[in-house]
Amino acid sequence: MSNTHADTVAFVRDTMLPQQEPPPSSVGAVGWARANLFSGWFNTILTFVSILVIGFVLYEILSWVFSPTWNAGSLRECREILSAGGEATRGACWGVIRERWIQLLFGFYPADLYWRPILAFILLGVALAPVLFADKVPSQLIWFSAIYPFLFPWLLWGGTIWGPLSALAGFVIGYFVFKALSEVTSTLIGIIAAVVAALLWWLVLSGYVVDALNSILPIGIQAVESRNFGGFMLSITIGVVAIACSLPLGIVLALGRQSDLMIVKYICVGFIEFVRGVPLITLLFVASVLLNLFLPPGTTFDIILRVLIMVTLFASAYMAEVIRGGLAALPKGQYEGADSLGLNYWQAQRLVIMPQALKISIPGIVSTFIGVFKDTTLVSIIGLLDPLGLSNAIRADSNWNGVVWELYGFIAAMFFIFCFSMSRYSMYLERKLRTGHR
């Protein structure tokens, strides 16, 4: 039956056709363009309009950017070069960047000592590696990271080696006091005694010891005054210190805010709310102006140090709230689970709570970092010559008076590089730490 039927219906094919390529108009670039750009008359019109707009903007920007003014010595020379080229008078005046880019990077730092900030920032990368890329570097490197906070200021400010060493000694003293006392008495007494001992060392004793050691063994490198700091070096210094110090401070504040100890809790709440309640620029004015009036004249409390402290406090208050958000997002079961394992408070925080809370808060933490880094430009208001302050000072040179876009463009590009890499790193970290509940 079926056989006869097969013969009678001649148009039914009983063999497979060889597979064919898809039509060229639906694959590759053409296919993509058809599907995404020209999928209907309305989309086609939109595509052409967009191309025109993008082309116009690009043409305007690129013809401005590619201008043969790299070697000009002043705005006037730029204009002569441009008008000689017949391009009317459009075009950037890049001579200012050629002449001043080093100043925009290093401020007034002595030229023969540029290797010091460069080395400091390269070593910063090394010191950060065990923290940022823990799985890719040997774990012994963490010791270098521990020493680095003392190496960094020494490289930048110079001076005697005994200064950073005595700062380090404060921590060592504190550690031994804690160790000795916490075994005999309670942990809390140990902590308090250690802090007191370290403060006593830093504020009272270390000055004399440093002087004495320095007169016996004057080892050191040339000192550089804070006033010579400027440009991106200043921004990065303030940014890095504020970022590095605000994270631990923020964690402590966030934990303090959730603490059951009433005094600790209200101190933390008060601090956070106070700092978040005032603008950063107010704190900077306090640092530059008010402290000056209150301290007895003659006390030299370094302006950059004052700014560093203020920016750090500011950042840590925000950081505390970001981390508190992470803590709040953790289910209560995690706390109870840690308790049921018999972990004490600090063990529970270190092993169970914080790793998860910090992971949740990564986007917020990095946002705060980026925000702090960009906020460093506010120091130009109090007379420190960060990149924005310097751009004003450069325009005050009669050769470059009137140059605006080139300077701001350069500064914006530099800031973009730093902020964008921070943001990419945070995405990398999120992917790496994704343990997946999805």
Added chain:
Amino acid sequence: MKKSVYFGVLTVASLAAGAAAAGTLDDVKARGKLNCGVTTGLVGFAAPDANGVWEGFDVALCRAVAAAVLGDGNSVEFVPTTGKTRFTALASGEIDMLARNTTWTFSRDVDLKFEFVGVNYYDGQGFMVPKELGVTSAKDLDGATVCIQTGTTTELNLADFFRANNISYEPVPIETNAEAQQQYLAGACDVYTTDASGLAATRATFEKPGDHILLPEIISKEPLAPLVRHGDSEWADVVRWTLNALISAEEYGITKANAEEMSKGSDNPEINRILGSEGTLGEMLGLDNAWAKRAIMVGGNYGEIFDANIGESTPIALSRGLNAQWTKGGLLYSPPFR
């Protein structure tokens, strides 16, 4: 208890302030550096060059004082100050003197407790308009939009001027001079008003400076003066007479080039007293007798400093005008060195 501690600290601080302020001259000598407050950047008056060396009209005065006191015009720490931080920096002792195109006004002198030591530049508020507007006098500016920096005395002067002449204007508030240049060139305002020296400097940066004119009216007095803290007259005298020495040097023809030679003695006793070959004026100031010679030899006399930084040979091209010697129709008039 807490309050008393607080007041105690304040008292100690202010006592210490008094003690320290009593001897700025000694402080500077002991330190070996003069801390001089300048602007963070104003064309012709103070700006760092590509090597970070400060230059300008105000800077030259700092260097002259440093040379008079310390013997070296480079023994200066230039402390950039903004309009907001300048007075506290001086009051708190962070800087020894402020040479930052600051207008000498009653309240700053009396209420803020500073001592202005003399005028180093007579400025005044002017107007710049595009030539094509066809305006020749500020009184024709009825209904004009005016770019003006907010929070300055120029803003108040402008309101006064327009009200006195019974004409109206529309202010376009701007924050910085750089912003003003952009706004003015983009046509956001018909008129830009600020100090005449600033207008000249701004116009010099334009592609076609000839297309813009400065109107003849100067509607305010802006005597720019260096200042020091109240209550330290010895130090104020040093700064004041260094400025006077520069002005007198121009009057008597002492220049950077010939000061050394003239200091060996000349026929004019006034020159001899300035340069220290006669009399003991330097000792009266607490300095040595060659103080003024050193001050003059750093950047030259007042006229040379003017010409090098803001004069007609520079892009800013300011004419001497009010800042000429009194013998040439200007206001510069130094008391005698006697």
